[in-house]
Amino acid sequence: xxxxxxxxxxxxxxHVLSHFGRGGYPAGDWAESLISLIDRADMANRAxxxxxxxxxxxxxxxxxxxxxxxxxxxxxxxxxxxxxxSNPNVPF
Numbered sequence: 001x002x003x004x005x006x007x008x009x010x011x012x013x014x015h016v017l018s019h020f021g022r023g024g025y026p027a028g029d030w031a032e033s034l035i036s037l038i039d040r041a042d043m044a045n046r047a048x049x050x051x052x053x054x055x056x057x058x059x060x061x062x063x064x065x066x067x068x069x070x071x072x073x074x075x076x077x078x079x080x081x082x083x084x085x086s087n088p089n090v091p092f
Contacts, residue, residue: 006054008062013076016059022070024077035060 017024019035027035038049038060051055062069075081 006075008055008059008073010077010079012055015078016056016063017070017073019060020063020070022063023074027066031056039064050060056059 014024015027015031016035018026019032019039026032034049034053034056038046038053038057043048048059050061059073062072066072072081
């Protein structure tokens with residue numbers, strides 16, 4: 001993946017938070033299926049999904065692997081931040 005991190009839109013952050021039961025609001029059927037696929041995918045298929053849907057992928061990986069990821073997504077969903085710094089400990 002490039003060194004440029006995609007910006008996560010507030011609605012994507014809210015959908016991912018809902019998927020993980022941490023607030024936000026539910027996505028529509030298609031977007032929820034996408035989030036679920038990214039969440040459950042093996043490394044090879046996750047890489048393919050991330051290449052096509054970087055905002056959703058970045059948000060799911062933040063929620064799953066970054067110890068501050070949920071708090072970051074909550075701030076994004078509230079409109080308090082728009083940028084996400086790359087964390088070297090998260091497999092992006």
